[in-house]
Amino acid sequence: MGKHLYQTGLIGNCAFLAHVHKNTNIEWLCWPRFDSSFIFGGLLDKHKGGEFSIKPEGEFTSRQYYLENTNVLCTEIECESGSYRVTDFAPRFYQYERYFKPLMLVRKVEVLKGSPRICVTCKPVRCYGQEKFEALRGSSHVEYVGDDEKIRLTTNMPINYVFDQQHFTLNETKYLVLTYGKHLEAPLVSTMDSFLRETIQYWRTWIKRTSIAQFHQEVVIRSALVLKIHQFEDTGAIIAASTTSLPEFPGSGRNWDYRYCWMRDTYYILTALNHIGHFSxxxxxxxxxxxxxxxxxxxxxxLYGVTGKKQLIEKEVELEGYLGNKPVRIGNQAYEHxxxxxxxxxxxxxxxxxxxxxxxxxxxxxxxxxxxxxxxxxxxxxxxxxxxxxxxxxxxxxxxxxxxxxxxxxxxxxxxxxxxxxxxxxxxxxxxxxxxxxxxxxxxxxxxxxxxxxxxxEHLDASTLQLIMMGYLDPASQRAKDHLAVLEAALKTPGGLFYRYLHADDFGKPKSTFLVCAFWYVEALACVGRIEEAKEEFARLLQYSNHLLLFSEDVDEENGSQWGNFPQAYSHVGLMNAAYRIAMKLDRPIFA
Structure with a gap:
């Protein structure tokens, strides 16, 4: 297997998170909460996971990017008959003295060139893919019904083409709006155009109100935007990642559900957000x-659930698993630890x-x-x-x-x-x-x-780097410098990555590095005054992102493959805190 990178981007509005694949499919979306069953889970099972894609006829190429300083994601598809852009976003903006953050996924589809022929497939599922919704056709919508759940897809595309998954020629801008529970009552096009403008403005204003130094500013901004949407704003809980069971390494069995609020992770996240001036x-x-x-x-x-739920009983679900990696786990036994x-x-x-x-x-x-x-x-x-x-x-x-x-x-x-x-x-x-x-x-x-x-x-552990960053060891002391030197000799890889530890645990010896440890190492270098090395090591670590500057939990030292749950809040926090530490040490404008 060659180098593995996750091929999705993340959108969200502090009420839900969704992963959009470069092929336009919504690979992962849990509704109505971060820790609910997925309604689209192709990430873990291509057959039972459902699908929500806008694919062209025949072969195609794609590119994906965020609108600058936002969580609005664009996927451009080029095919034989033309090209088009899908703009995906979760509406979020301030109105009526509160934040508007509905369970609403909006997909704007625009022609860029020619007359592309496309096919919309929308097949949500229930109970982690074990059940399907019943699809009911309306005049300008499809309603999906299952027990007490209702999801509606509202669109100005020909509804029969959508319902029958039939190819048709895209010749003007169209919208697809998926809603949970409450349906869209307002005019479609003008309302969604307004929602998109307001959402872009919200995110750009949020970034303008941050205090981010100019040391690798672009990547720090992206990490800040990622962290923000990992907070379940309704209760204040912050989750470790939006996914479950993405393996730490292929065949390792280390497949965990991270859609919960770890007290420890939250400390690091809040520290990073405080550093950039966000306190809410x-x-x-x-x-x-x-x-x-x-x-x-x-x-x-x-850890607790996003509503403070205590029992997060771990069970296995019968799904293919990511790239065939089983088991797929729901819940996390660590709540008993x-x-x-x-x-x-x-x-x-x-x-x-x-x-x-x-x-x-x-x-x-x-x-x-x-x-x-x-x-x-x-x-x-x-x-x-x-x-x-x-x-x-x-x-x-x-x-x-x-x-x-x-x-x-x-x-x-x-x-x-x-x-x-x-x-x-x-x-x-x-x-x-x-x-x-x-x-x-x-x-x-x-x-x-x-x-x-x-x-x-006698075992060494990267977590003890924190003795330096937390000020327990005076960074200027010889003891701090000696401690750092021994850890880097034992746990650092030639590519600048860092193992958590190398001794065997419950599942044997770890086979992949833990990315946040490498950022801790960078931070420790800065603390002890090895600034130039810190800058160099930081820059080296940026190669381990995917195409959208999103970072995973684990990285294979041999080929730089991304593994583990994704994107991982821990990794983005490590990046932000390391950048902050270097910028503070330099204490002057830096151009990376």
């Missing part, structure tokens, strides 16, 4: 976390709400209660073994990374306690910080001058 996502997430905290008497789970770093990450996530004077912390009710709740969780788990950042399923350790974030969380709690004037809470946080630090030091290998992944272990 953090305030929305605070509401989501508060709701979970006050309804969670025991410990936090590592013990992962104790998350309390610290939640504390750090909401810290700016108390230390940044652009926020009025007194507006947040129960501040002391939230901090005290999280500190109590750290207190109860600081000496406990856990599954760690990589969610090992069958063994537990005192993980360096876990205690690092307990340390950092206590530092954040102390700052928040000072802000709200609670001296007792501050004192308690600092005592716990020292307790966590003692565990971190138990992971230090004096002989090799490196921190191992866990107490009593």
């Amino acid at each position: 996502e953090m305030e929305n997430y605070f509401n989501y976390i508060t709701d979970i905290s006050f309804n969670e008497p025991n410990r936090y789970q590592p 013990i992962q104790n770093d998350i309390y610290g990450q939640v504390l750090i996530s909401v810290l700016p709400l108390y230390t940044d004077h652009r926020f009025i912390f007194s507006e947040r009710k129960d501040s002391a209660r939230v901090v005290e709740y999280l500190l109590h969780k750290i207190e109860a788990t600081v000496d406990e073994k856990d599954a760690g950042i990589w969610e090992f399923r069958n063994f537990a350790n005192i993980h360096c990374y876990t205690n690092l974030f307990q340390w950092a969380g206590c530092m954040a709690a102390a700052k928040m306690a000072r802000t709200i004037g609670n001296e007792a809470l501050e004192k308690r946080a600092l005592a716990l910080r020292d307790q966590a630090a003692a565990h971190i030091e138990s992971c230090y290998d004096e002989k090799r001058k490196v921190y191992t992944h866990a107490a009593g272990s």
Whole structure:
């Protein structure tokens, strides 16, 4: 197999996400929520996954691109009879004092040249491809009905051609509007033209209001746009990826459902968005976390559903799998895991709400209660073994990374306690910080001058790069420089990629690199003052995107193939935070 790159782009409006293939097919779309069954899932099964395509007669070539500084995606098709463009978008803009973000996928089809003959195929499915909708023909629409679900395709194309999947000549601009639940009542063309203008304007205004340095600005902008649409705005939850069961490596069995809110991932995402001056996502997430905290008497789970659902029971679905890779998993057993770093990450996530004077912390009710709740969780788990950042399923350790974030969380709690004037809470946080630090030091290998992944272990782990970025190790210290040197010698590949670790886990030894680790490495280089190397390594990593500057979770070091769920929020976060760190170190306008 040659180099594998994902051939889709992503659109969304903070209510849903959809993947559009270069051949125009909607390869992935879950409705009505990020974690619902797909209605189009060709990504995982070409037969049971349904289809929504606008393909030409005969052979064709295609190119795909985003309208600049937007999440509006264009796919241009050239065939023997002419060429046409499909513009796909999810409407999002401000109206009536709130954001309009309907469950509505809009496809604008325009002639570019000649008289292309096209065929529209729209076959949504239910229950992860196990059931089909009944298609009912209307005068200017097709309604798809299944139990209590209704989806409608409204169009100004000849409805019989669409219903019968018949080729016809495209000679003027047409619209296809797919809606879930509520149907389109307004005039089609004028309304959709307006929605497209408003959506383009919304995204370009959102980007104008960011503070992004000129170091590789284009790719940082794209990553920011990707991250934004991974927030389920209704509740504030932010998901790790919009897909499930895209394998970390072919035949590995490491196929996971990432359509949930990981507390850890959210910390990194919010950090990246804060760096570019966007804070509403953090305030929305605070509401989501508060709701979970006050309804969670025991410990936090590592992940929750987008509505705070706790039981995410993992099961396998009978589908072909991506390129034949089984199993296809729905749900994620990691919700049962013990992962104790998350309390610290939640504390750090909401810290700016108390230390940044652009926020009025007194507006947040129960501040002391939230901090005290999280500190109590750290207190109860600081000496406990856990599954760690990589969610090992069958063994537990005192993980360096876990205690690092307990340390950092206590530092954040102390700052928040000072802000709200609670001296007792501050004192308690600092005592716990020292307790966590003692565990971190138990992971230090004096002989090799490196921190191992866990107490009593000889294995190295890229997550310990965070000791430098989080300020636990002074970046100017020899200990930080030695630690970095040992990790890069052991885990870095010739192509600038980075393995999470190289020891065997529950599924054997990893065969692909984890992209965010390579961006952590870049960030660590910048921290210790190796700026030129950081810039060079950052630029090298950009080759691992697809045609739209979208990054996957994993990369094969041998040929640069993309694997894992896609696009992966973690990878885009790593890119943004590394670019930010380099730009801050340079502290001057940079032209990449």
